[in-house]
Amino acid sequence: MSYKIAILHSTIRKDEKLLIDAARQRGVEPLLIDVREQVLNPFHFNGQFDLVLDRCVSTVKGLQSLLFFESLGVLTVNRFKVASLCADKFATSLLLHQHGVPVPRFALVFGENQALEAIDQLGGFPIVIKPTHGSWGRLLAKVNDKESLESILEHKLTLGSPQHHSFLLQEYIEKPGRDIRAFVIDGAVICAIYRYSSHWITNTARGAEVKKCEIFDELRDLCSRVSEVLGGGILGIDFLETREGLKVNEVNHATEFKNSEEPSGVSISGQIIDYCLNCLSKR
Numbered sequence: 001m002s003y004k005i006a007i008l009h010s011t012i013r014k015d016e017k018l019l020i021d022a023a024r025q026r027g028v029e030p031l032l033i034d035v036r037e038q039v040l041n042p043f044h045f046n047g048q049f050d051l052v053l054d055r056c057v058s059t060v061k062g063l064q065s066l067l068f069f070e071s072l073g074v075l076t077v078n079r080f081k082v083a084s085l086c087a088d089k090f091a092t093s094l095l096l097h098q099h100g101v102p103v104p105r106f107a108l109v110f111g112e113n114q115a116l117e118a119i120d121q122l123g124g125f126p127i128v129i130k131p132t133h134g135s136w137g138r139l140l141a142k143v144n145d146k147e148s149l150e151s152i153l154e155h156k157l158t159l160g161s162p163q164h165h166s167f168l169l170q171e172y173i174e175k176p177g178r179d180i181r182a183f184v185i186d187g188a189v190i191c192a193i194y195r196y197s198s199h200w201i202t203n204t205a206r207g208a209e210v211k212k213c214e215i216f217d218e219l220r221d222l223c224s225r226v227s228e229v230l231g232g233g234i235l236g237i238d239f240l241e242t243r244e245g246l247k248v249n250e251v252n253h254a255t256e257f258k259n260s261e262e263p264s265g266v267s268i269s270g271q272i273i274d275y276c277l278n279c280l281s282k283r
Contacts, residue, residue, distance in 0.1 A: 003280045004049040005273075006031040008065050010057045014258040018269035019055065026273055035061045040068040050283075051075040051276055054254050059087050059133065062254060075283060077276055078233035078253050085230050086253035090132045090168050092230070099229045101222065102247045104240065105171040108132070112153050116146070118169050126172040131164055139164075142172060142200055173240050175200065179249065180213055180239040182223050183257065183268055185275050186232055189215055189223040191264035210263045218246055226251060234272055 005023060007030050009016055016032075023030045031049055035056055039045075045068075052069045054076065056062030066080040078086075085091050093106050107118035119127050129141045129152060143149045156164045182192040192213040195203070213219075219239070226237055226248060236255025239246045257268040 003028065003051065003277060004031060005276055005280075006033050006047070006049040006052045007055055008033050008035055008052055008062060009055045010034065010036055010061055013057075013256075015256050015269070016055050018258065018261070019053070019272060022267065022269040022273045025270070026277065028273070028277070035065050038065070040065065042068070042071060045072065047072075047074075049074065050280055051077060053077045053272070053276055054083065056254065059254075063087060075279055077272075077279065078235075079231065082231040082233045082235075083253040086235070086251045088132055089130065089134075089250060090166075092251050095229055096226065096248055099225070101225055101229060102245060104173055104247050104249065107169050109167050109169065110165065112150060115149060115153060115167055115169060119149070122169060122171045128170045128172050130168050130170060132166060132168050133163060140201060172200075173242055173247070176241055178241075180219065180241065180246070181255075181260070182213075182215075182219060182237045182239065183255065183260065183264075183266075183271075184223045184227050184235045184237055185271055187224045187227040189220055190271050191215070191260070191266040191268065192219060193260050193264055210259050212263045212265065222246055222248065234275060 005028055007016060007019060009032060020030055052074055054062045054066055056065065063080065063084055066076045066083055070076050070080050085095065090108050093103050096103050105122050107122060109115045109118050119125065126142050126144045129143055131139045141152050143152060153167065177198065178194045178196045180192055181195055182189045192215055194211045194213045195208040196211065197208040223237055227235060230251060236252035238249040240249050261268050
């Protein structure tokens with residue numbers, strides 16, 4: 001049976017080019033949908049495809065598009081519920097903690113006095129402040145003292161959007177110069193990488209060096225548990241190595257992988273397309 005797969009995008013990056021090539025190698029010519037050019041009107045939409053794969057750079061546009069296509073009965077990868085949970089770092093941490101998955105200690109506050117109280121509960125300075133929504137390591141801050149905290153919060157409250165007027169605080173964990181990104185599909189970790197950097201932020205978007213991470217039992221088990229809690233699909237899970245073991249830092253629902261295929265030796269793009277085809281075959 002011939003399936004029609006649409007790739008939702010707001011720009012075509014190397015990641016999307018790899019996905020297009022992988023689909024063509026499997027006899028599938030993907031339909032490319034630039035969400036910026038769409039009118040998502042359920043009374044007049046005439047798209048003819050069986051599954052949409054969200055690869056939007058914009059989380060907002062991607063989530064709204066997933067919600068729209070699901071309402072039309074189209075299969076979506078990831079599902080809106082999974083994507084929306086991953087997009088909200090506070091929601092992700094709450095749900096994982098609720099189900100006993102190890103995460104760094106965290107708290108959400110809306111003002112300076114509450115922030116100081118939360119920091120005391122979390123073990124004191126330094127502390128990490130991050131937005132509840134965001135990617136690529138942007139707008140993260142390591143805060144070393146009260147004066148720095150006051151300055152950062154003032155800027156966020158004065159210049160930031162309402163979304164930035166809630167402050168997600170997380171205990172600062174000293175990394176061994178790296179963290180781990182695991183690529184997980186339907187509960188199984190297909191490969192993992194170490195991201196090395198002398199900076200405390202180890203995102204590849206910030207120039208981190210990538211090396212292969214061999215999959216070990218603790219990593220495999222935690223990836224399966226995270227996937228089960230969040231609802232499956234295609235996930236990029238970031239882990240911090242601590243003396244107590246691995247802790248889940250963040251989970252990505254439309255993860256980038258262009259810098260990870262070569263060092264891992266795994267065609268992540270091919271595995272993603274295979275998963276989409278498998279979802280369609282099961283329907």
